[in-house]
Amino acid sequence: MKPLRSASAAVKVKLSSIQGCIPVRHPEVALSIEVYHNVRNWVKTQEFLVLGQQTLTELRDKIYCLTDKDQETDGQHNHSGYFLIEDTFYNDLRDPSAIDYSEPIFDWLSNSKDDALKKWECILAGKMQKHKKAVVGDITGSKLPRFQAADMHKTQFCNLKFQLGAGYLYCHQGDCRHTVVIRDMRLLHPEDIQNRAAYPILLFQLKLHVQKCRVCRIYRATKMTVNDKWTPENPCYFCDNCYFLLHYTKDGSLQYQDFEVHDYHHDQPR
Ligand SMILES: [Zn+2]
Ligand SMILES: [Zn+2]
Known part of the structure; x- marks a missing residue:
């Protein structure tokens, strides 16, 4: 396993782009969080170093997705979104026009309990390997998790219940879905950047290929x-x-x- 990279050594942070200086309070935890592509879901597009005291919205605001850009240019930008981490939907309701995406899911869960349970059993069965199934037997009788909702902007990473390496969900612009993985965590040490305003720090960004204009062959195509x-x-x-x-x-x-x-x-x- 690769050790969690130090933010100061591996990443050049554009200090000029950081507004203000907020000293980090110690002890502080640093988490490295990966975000995957919405369609090619095996492709990691970004990785961030986030502080335990930061809110989920601070990460959300740094996630880059082409769907946001396309909706913006069409004038249909939608501020709604959620993270599904373990059994909790963390809804982004900062914007007055934002919709609580988890509401219809809760309605469906309470109105179609049998369907929901069948789907849940299928998910569990898919995860179980064949030899395990032979030992454990059928999994009927399992219970649906008790899903709940919380505000994304009021939840800090240090108050999250999560498992390292598990695939969680980020959903925005209706149904643009990304897998999010909390890959690693450690204490922040003196070699790290000590300005809270610099976080979440972008540790990795998938190189995006941009076509050039076919006429002048100089400028980026728009x-x-x-x-x-x-x-x-x-x-x-x-x-x-x-x-x-x-x-x-x-x-x-x-x-x-x-x-x-x-x-x-x-x-x-x-
Ligand atoms: Zn997206
Ligand atoms: Zn041109």
């Missing part, structure tokens, strides 16, 4: 067109400037409309 008759490839990528030069007349009207255009941020990780 638009992607599909079935565009004047482009040499399909889909084709443009920076803002080249996109407007190719598709609009001088007086600002679109020259042709039989194509699709999308905002482009980066490729999906493989």
